[in-house]
Amino acid sequence: MLSxxxxxxxxxxxxxxxxxxxxxxxxDLVVIPQEHPTRVAFLVVRARAxxxxxxxxxxxxxxxxxxxxxxxxxETVTLPADSLLLLQRDLLDQQIIDVQGRKVVRVNxxxxxxxxxxxxxxLDVRAVDVGSRGALRRLGTxxxxxxxxxxxxxxxxxxxxxWHLVDLVESDPSRRVKLKISYKGLSTLHPADIAAxxxxxxxxxxxxVFETLDDEVAAGALEELDPRTQVAVVESLDSDRAADIxxxxxxxxxxxxxxxLPEAQSGAILREMEPEERQQLRxxxxxxxxxxxxxxxTECLAMPASAPVRDVVAAIQGFExxxxxxxxxxxxxxxxxxxxxxxxxxxxIADPDTPLGRLVAAPPVNCHLDAPEDEVIALxxxxxxxxxxxxxxxxxxxxxxxxxxxxxxxxxED
Amino acid sequence: MRVAAxxxxxxRLAALLAVVGPGIITANVDNDAGGIxxxxxxxxxxxxxxxxxxxxxxxxxxVVQEMSARMGAVTGKGLSDLIRERFGLRATFLLMIALVITxxxxxxxxxxxxxxxxxxxHISRYIVVPAVAVLVWVLVVRGTYDSMEKIFLAASAxxxxxxxxxxxxxxxxxxxxxxxxERPEEFSLSSHDYLYMVVGxxxxxxxxxxxxxxxxxxxxxxxxxxxxxTSRWDVIVGCIFTDVVAxxxxxxxxxxxxxxxxxxxxxxxxxxxxxxxxxxDWAYVLFAAGLFNASLFAASILPISTAYAxxxxxxxxxxxxxxxxxxxxxxxLYTILTGAGAAILLIPHFPLVRVMVLSQVVxxxxxxxxxxxxxxxxxxxxxxxxxxxxxxxxxxxxxxxxVMIVLTLxxxxx
Numbered sequence: 001m002l003s004x005x006x007x008x009x010x011x012x013x014x015x016x017x018x019x020x021x022x023x024x025x026x027x028d029l030v031v032i033p034q035e036h037p038t039r040v041a042f043l044v045v046r047a048r049a050x051x052x053x054x055x056x057x058x059x060x061x062x063x064x065x066x067x068x069x070x071x072x073x074x075e076t077v078t079l080p081a082d083s084l085l086l087l088q089r090d091l092l093d094q095q096i097i098d099v100q101g102r103k104v105v106r107v108n109x110x111x112x113x114x115x116x117x118x119x120x121x122x123l124d125v126r127a128v129d130v131g132s133r134g135a136l137r138r139l140g141t142x143x144x145x146x147x148x149x150x151x152x153x154x155x156x157x158x159x160x161x162x163w164h165l166v167d168l169v170e171s172d173p174s175r176r177v178k179l180k181i182s183y184k185g186l187s188t189l190h191p192a193d194i195a196a197x198x199x200x201x202x203x204x205x206x207x208x209v210f211e212t213l214d215d216e217v218a219a220g221a222l223e224e225l226d227p228r229t230q231v232a233v234v235e236s237l238d239s240d241r242a243a244d245i246x247x248x249x250x251x252x253x254x255x256x257x258x259x260x261l262p263e264a265q266s267g268a269i270l271r272e273m274e275p276e277e278r279q280q281l282r283x284x285x286x287x288x289x290x291x292x293x294x295x296x297x298t299e300c301l302a303m304p305a306s307a308p309v310r311d312v313v314a315a316i317q318g319f320e321x322x323x324x325x326x327x328x329x330x331x332x333x334x335x336x337x338x339x340x341x342x343x344x345x346x347x348x349i350a351d352p353d354t355p356l357g358r359l360v361a362a363p364p365v366n367c368h369l370d371a372p373e374d375e376v377i378a379l380x381x382x383x384x385x386x387x388x389x390x391x392x393x394x395x396x397x398x399x400x401x402x403x404x405x406x407x408x409x410x411x412x413e414d
Numbered sequence: 415m416r417v418a419a420x421x422x423x424x425x426r427l428a429a430l431l432a433v434v435g436p437g438i439i440t441a442n443v444d445n446d447a448g449g450i451x452x453x454x455x456x457x458x459x460x461x462x463x464x465x466x467x468x469x470x471x472x473x474x475x476x477v478v479q480e481m482s483a484r485m486g487a488v489t490g491k492g493l494s495d496l497i498r499e500r501f502g503l504r505a506t507f508l509l510m511i512a513l514v515i516t517x518x519x520x521x522x523x524x525x526x527x528x529x530x531x532x533x534x535x536h537i538s539r540y541i542v543v544p545a546v547a548v549l550v551w552v553l554v555v556r557g558t559y560d561s562m563e564k565i566f567l568a569a570s571a572x573x574x575x576x577x578x579x580x581x582x583x584x585x586x587x588x589x590x591x592x593x594x595x596e597r598p599e600e601f602s603l604s605s606h607d608y609l610y611m612v613v614g615x616x617x618x619x620x621x622x623x624x625x626x627x628x629x630x631x632x633x634x635x636x637x638x639x640x641x642x643x644t645s646r647w648d649v650i651v652g653c654i655f656t657d658v659v660a661x662x663x664x665x666x667x668x669x670x671x672x673x674x675x676x677x678x679x680x681x682x683x684x685x686x687x688x689x690x691x692x693x694x695d696w697a698y699v700l701f702a703a704g705l706f707n708a709s710l711f712a713a714s715i716l717p718i719s720t721a722y723a724x725x726x727x728x729x730x731x732x733x734x735x736x737x738x739x740x741x742x743x744x745x746x747l748y749t750i751l752t753g754a755g756a757a758i759l760l761i762p763h764f765p766l767v768r769v770m771v772l773s774q775v776v777x778x779x780x781x782x783x784x785x786x787x788x789x790x791x792x793x794x795x796x797x798x799x800x801x802x803x804x805x806x807x808x809x810x811x812x813x814x815x816x817v818m819i820v821l822t823l824x825x826x827x828x
């Protein structure tokens with residue numbers, strides 16, 4: 001038979017051994033995540049002298065407002081507190097990441113499964129309660145008559161998050177390792193959702209997330225943060241790690257970020273980067289932030305006019321930038337000058353042997369590196385563009401601006 | 415050499431501007447409608463003889479505000495977050511209810527101040543109060559943190575009105591300065607009225623909402639532990655400016671109303687009116703305009719800061735970047751506090767005074783609790799790290815709090 005019980009309902013109960021002697025009151029429950037992700041391993045009983053850590057398999061009953069322990073087995077141990085997850089201390093009333101709901105929430109209670117195991121009972125963490133129902137139960141217990149409270153609670157829908165969809169927030173790196181806290185759930189979310197969650201966390205916890213996520217996920221999330229938070233996060237990371245993340249960012253976003261950092265710091269990060277990407281970023285950094293050059297990314301697909309259509313697939317396979325920015329192939333002449341653009345879709349229906357130069361009709365809409373933001377926006381609006389190529393003085397392709405950058409610009413102006 | 419000096423000066427200015435705002439704004443809001451009335455009354459009743467309180471009050475204000483700002487910078491969390499995590503749901507819930515009651519009283523007082531100041535210019539409160547409520551609501555919901563901060567800093571500068579009005583009142587400067595630094599005469603301290611006024615001055619200067627608001631805005635602004643040394647100046651300068659303004663209000667009323675035997679004023683607008691024949695039209699206009707500014711300013715801050723504190727503590731979704739449907743508790747609380755605060759003033763024969771008294775009583779009861787919570791938190795090395803209170807600072811902080819507690823209790827029971 002399986003039943004469940006709330007942590008706050010257990011805590012504070014008197015704990016008796018088999019002879020009925022009161023040992024003390026239950027103070028906390030201990031989970032050791034590196035041994036079992038949900039199982040309660042120890043009970044912490046607050047006795048007059050000290051806190052006793054009693055193995056949870058001594059538990060025989062949790063009914064009748066008290067807790068009973070099995071005969072004969074009352075070994076107590078002392079444990080290093082920092083490698084244990086204490087449900088009351090570390091979870092109750094603290095903030096956690098709700099992977100399902102994609103936000104930061106506060107824990108009102110912890111729900112435990114109680115199941116019989118031979119003569120004893122096992123406790124497993126099942127879910128955390130983050131709704132007003134858990135809150136009301138805690139506030140009302142002992143204040144509102146029990147049956148009134150129960151009737152009230154029955155009318156409130158419960159809001160719980162299954163334990164495996166909870167990511168704990170822990171800013172101490174060594175504890176994070178010991179407790180196996182990994183932000184596994186968080187890293188499965190969309191970068192924009194990760195960013196929104198991270199913005200709700202205090203700085204130390206924010207750093208912890210960025211130290212733990214892998215480079216690519218961290219880069220995606222970092223791009224979505226607002227510039228001030230971006231700077232704060234990067235400043236808190238060491239330059240080695242920061243460089244790894246910045247390398248994974250789109251060059252336009254990376255350049256904006258480095259431009260906002262103090263010079264010493266952006267220099268340190270650049271030094272840690274691969275030479276090729278460093279050069280690319282250096283070039284972008286030289287342009288004013290509010291010009292076309294400051295908004296563009298240099299990652300675009302450019303091919304000579306003489307290349308046949310069949311080469312496009314290989315070029316896409318070798319493309320290192322974000323695939324979602326690929327809307328067209330930019331066709332260049334012998335000097336690298338922009339000749340035209342061919343939509344990717346077009347290359348799929350054209351004869352594979354046709355040189356790309358033949359598919360270009362008119363010279364494409366483009367703008368100069370120095371073009372101000374307003375002009376860029378106007379071009380997107382007038383020609384309904386998905387991407388706009390940017391050229392230098394000699395008409396050579398320097399990079400492209402994509403529609404998502406323009407949307408960001410417009411939102412910021414509001 | 416000179417270039418280097420110029421550069422370092424510029425860097426320092428930039429560092430200052432990055433953190434300036436929260437301290438100055440919080441301290442100035444403190445001179446709200448209720449505060450201005452209390453200072454005016456102190457001057458009208460007792461002349462210069464209460465000016466000595468200004469220096470100890472400023473010290474106490476700085477000590478308390480500095481702790482809030484430091485906790486915000488170090489932990490990155492709001493005060494109600496910290497209280498919830500440390501003291502649990504029940505304590506937080508009770509404190510939040512008390513905070514809502516006392517802040518609601520203050521909000522009503524701000525609307526009353528706005529109404530009575532414009533009534534001096536013959537504008538009906540049935541126009542002023544709804545207009546102010548709508549203005550405040552729109553300003554807060556539509557504005558971003560940065561734009562709001564600029565508006566609020568401008569409003570803070572407007573308090574110079576009172577300094578000018580003080581000068582126009584042609585006080586006895588020498589007498590005023592001497593009374594500020596001199597020990598109070600002993601016989602006056604045994605007078606019940608006098609003591610009551612002292613308590614009133616202290617109570618109006620250090621209010622519970624300020625601690626929640628200051629800490630939250632430090633967090634919102636993203637001030638870090640590293641920047642905190644600079645941020646401290648923001649707090650100190652803010653507190654001093656605020657009390658200089660208070661000093662001038664007392665002096666203005668002492669030099670005119672007290673000297674001419676006009677010892678009883680009903681509210682802050684009444685003080686402005688009484689000043690007119692004695693200090694001239696300009697002093698009158700400045701006093702009234704200052705009152706309107708102060709009321710509007712505080713009415714913009716109190717409801718929203720209450721909504722934030724309560725929602726954070728209770729774990730409800732909060733934040734102006736959320737949609738109404740995602741953060742209903744937050745928006746409802748904000749809207750009701752603003753709407754009801756305004757509506758009460760439009761009810762004919764509403765027992766306004768009784769509401770104010772109740773709110774002052776709750777205010778007095780809440781302050782000691784908040785101070786004790788704060789002291790527990792700020793002396794916790796696990797939370798504060800190196801920024802924990804030093805022993806000497808601790809003594810000052812406890813002494814300040816003890817005096818505050820004794821005085822507020824004295825006010826409650828006299």
